[in-house]
Amino acid sequence: xxxxxxxxxxxxxxxxxxxxxxxxxxxxxxxxxxxxxxxxxxxxxxxxxxxxxxxxxxxxxxxxxxxxxxxxxxxxxxxxxxxxxxxxxxxxxxxxxxxxxxxxxxxxxxxxxxxxxxxxxxxxxxxxxxxxxxxxxxxxxxxxxxxxxxxxxxxxxxxxxxxxxxxxxxxxxxxxxxxxxxxxxxxxxxxxxxxxxxx
Numbered sequence: 001x002x003x004x005x006x007x008x009x010x011x012x013x014x015x016x017x018x019x020x021x022x023x024x025x026x027x028x029x030x031x032x033x034x035x036x037x038x039x040x041x042x043x044x045x046x047x048x049x050x051x052x053x054x055x056x057x058x059x060x061x062x063x064x065x066x067x068x069x070x071x072x073x074x075x076x077x078x079x080x081x082x083x084x085x086x087x088x089x090x091x092x093x094x095x096x097x098x099x100x101x102x103x104x105x106x107x108x109x110x111x112x113x114x115x116x117x118x119x120x121x122x123x124x125x126x127x128x129x130x131x132x133x134x135x136x137x138x139x140x141x142x143x144x145x146x147x148x149x150x151x152x153x154x155x156x157x158x159x160x161x162x163x164x165x166x167x168x169x170x171x172x173x174x175x176x177x178x179x180x181x182x183x184x185x186x187x188x189x190x191x192x193x194x195x196x197x198x199x
Contacts, residue, residue: 105149106189110157112169115142117161124157124184126150131160150189158184 040048058066110122122134126148136144136159144159156175158166168174168183175184 105151107147108150108187108189109145109147110136110159110169111143111145111171112136112159112161112167113143114159114161114167117142117144119162120144121160121163122146122148122157123160123166125155126157131163150187152189154186154188156184156186158182 039045112120114120117138120136120138121131122136123129123131127133134146134148136146138144158168161167166182166184169185172185172187175186
C-alpha cells in the first residue's frame with residue numbers, strides 16, 4: 001500500500017458498508033413460511049405419489065389373469081434367452097466309439113436371419129472352411145439354421161451368403177485373429193481352453 005493519507009469520507013463510507021443491515025423482527029419466520037408454501041418440485045411430487053400407500057382390490061379372476069401374464073413373460077423370457085446371444089449349445093453326446101468315445105460333442109445350433117438370401121452355408125475351423133460342407137435350412141420367415149455336433153474347443157466360423165459373401169454372426173463375439181481378411185465369429189464349446197488359446 002502507499003503511505004498517502006486516506007480520505008476521511010472514504011473511511012466513513014467503508015465503515016457504513018461494513019455495518020450489518022438491521023432485519024425486521026419477523027424476517028426469518030416470513031422467509032421460512034414462504035419456503036414451506038412454495039410448491040414442491042416435480043421429482044419430489046412424483047416420489048411422494050409413488051411412495052403413497054394404496055389399497056388395490058383384485059378379484060380372483062383378475063389375480064388369475066395377472067399370474068398368467070407373469071408366467072407368460074417368464075416363459076417368453078426364458079425361451080428368448082436361449083435364442084439370442086450367439087450359437088446355442090445343447091447337451092453333450094458321445095462321439096464315435098471305443099477309447100475315443102470319452103470325448104463328447106455338443107450339438108450347436110447356428111442361426112442367421114437373412115430373408116433375401118438364396119442360400120446360406122456355414123464355414124469354419126470345424127469343416128476346413130468348406131462352404132459346401134454345412135448348408136443351412138431356411139424357414140418361411142427367412143431364418144436359416146443348422147445343428148452341428150462339435151467337440152469341446154474354440155472354433156472360428158462365418159456364414160457364406162449366396163455362395164460368395166462371408167458374414168460374421170451378428171449375435172456372437174467376433175474373432176480377434178482373422179487370417180484371411182473376412183469377418184469371422186467365435187464359438188466356444190464346453191471344456192475348451194480360454195479364448196486366446198490355439199486350436
